Amino acid sequence: xxxLTQDPAVSVALGQTVRITCQGDSLRSYYASWYQQKPxxxxxxxxxxxxxxxxxxxxxxxxxxxxNTASLTITGAQAEDEADxxxxxxxxxxxxxxxxGTGTKVTVL
Amino acid sequence: EVQLVESGGGLIQPGGSxxxxxxxxxxxxxxxxxxxVRQAPGKGLEWVSVIYSGGSTYYADSVKGxxxxxxxxxxxxxxxxxNSLRAEDTAVYYCARDRLYYYDSSGPHYGMDVWxxxxxxxxxx
Numbered sequence: 001x002x003x004l005t006q007d008p009a010v011s012v013a014l015g016q017t018v019r020i021t022c023q024g025d026s027l028r029s030y031y032a033s034w035y036q037q038k039p040x041x042x043x044x045x046x047x048x049x050x051x052x053x054x055x056x057x058x059x060x061x062x063x064x065x066x067x068n069t070a071s072l073t074i075t076g077a078q079a080e081d082e083a084d085x086x087x088x089x090x091x092x093x094x095x096x097x098x099x100x101g102t103g104t105k106v107t108v109l
Numbered sequence: 110e111v112q113l114v115e116s117g118g119g120l121i122q123p124g125g126s127x128x129x130x131x132x133x134x135x136x137x138x139x140x141x142x143x144x145x146v147r148q149a150p151g152k153g154l155e156w157v158s159v160i161y162s163g164g165s166t167y168y169a170d171s172v173k174g175x176x177x178x179x180x181x182x183x184x185x186x187x188x189x190x191x192n193s194l195r196a197e198d199t200a201v202y203y204c205a206r207d208r209l210y211y212y213d214s215s216g217p218h219y220g221m222d223v224w225x226x227x228x229x230x231x232x233x234x
Contacts, residue, residue: 033220035154042203042227043146043154048210048220086154088221096167098144098156 002026002092004101006085011107012077020072020085022101026092032070032101034063037084046085047072074106082108111135111223113204118228125194125232131187131204131225139182142207144221145189147200147230155200158189159207172198194232201227 004024012018022032031050035043045054047063060075070089074081087101117129129145145157158168158178166178177190187204205221212218 031215031218035221037154042224043205043221044224045220045222048222049218050213052210052218054220054222084153088154088156096159097169098159100146100154100156103153 002099004032004087004089004099006087006101006104008102009105009107011109012074013109014079015076017073017075018077018106020074020104020106022070022072022087022089023068024089024092024099024101025068026089026099027065027068027070029092030090031065032063032087032089034061034070034072035086035088036081037086038082043086077106077108079108082106111206113206113223113225115202115204115225115228118202118230120231120233121194122234123195123232126190126192127194127230129189129191129202129204129228129230131189133185133187133206136206136223138180138185138187142209142219143178143180143187144205144207145178145187146203146205146221147198148203148227149197149200152200157202160187191230194230196232199230199232201229203227 034047037043046061051063064071091097112134114132144159160178175193179188204225206223208222
């Protein structure tokens with residue numbers, strides 16, 4: 001099975017921009033989806049496909065991809081964006097399994 | 110309202126079995142891909158299993174041969190049968206709808222857009 005690696009933690013000043021990255025071989029073949037999880041809550045989908053937001057997700061969230069790296073960018077971070085963020089993609093080994101990234105804790109200062 | 114509600118978690122001894130349920134409302138389970146995802150205490154998300162609308166099933170290596178995903182179309186409910194449970198299976202278990210959003214030149218694009226609140230499984234003697 002493949003792995004998706006994320007930085008454990010990043011911080012961002014209120015109103016500034018933060019980029020969260022996700023690296024893995026499977027990202028050369030598949031887009032990543034991104035999930036936000038706040039303490040004690042279920043994850044919430046924030047980005048899917050090339051760069052698409054589900055209904056209700058603010059447009060300050062955006063996604064991009066290059067080579068083996070996918071990125072989630074929060075432009076103008078708000079206090080409510082403080083959470084754990086996980087990327088997710090298909091396994092690169094040819095089977096249809098999913099794999100989640102290791103997760104990034106975003107702190108808004 | 111589109112909703113998923115899990116149940117069936119609890120305290121179980123190592124080697125035991127447990128069946129989790131995930132009742133759906135507002136959409137049809139059998140028309141969607143449905144996944145189970147778990148999260149051990151203080152750890153990240155781990156994908157466990159998926160059942161396709163056509164009935165094909167797939168599992169993470171960590172649970173293959175011990176867990177079985179299934180659904181009851183008449184009850185619009187997803188299940189996860191967990192056998193030979195180990196301490197490392199202790200986690201909050203979430204069910205999620207894996208929605209097909211669109212197709213493009215690179216293939217289909219999915220996202221887990223609806224999640225249950227989770228049910229806690231503790232494997233301990």
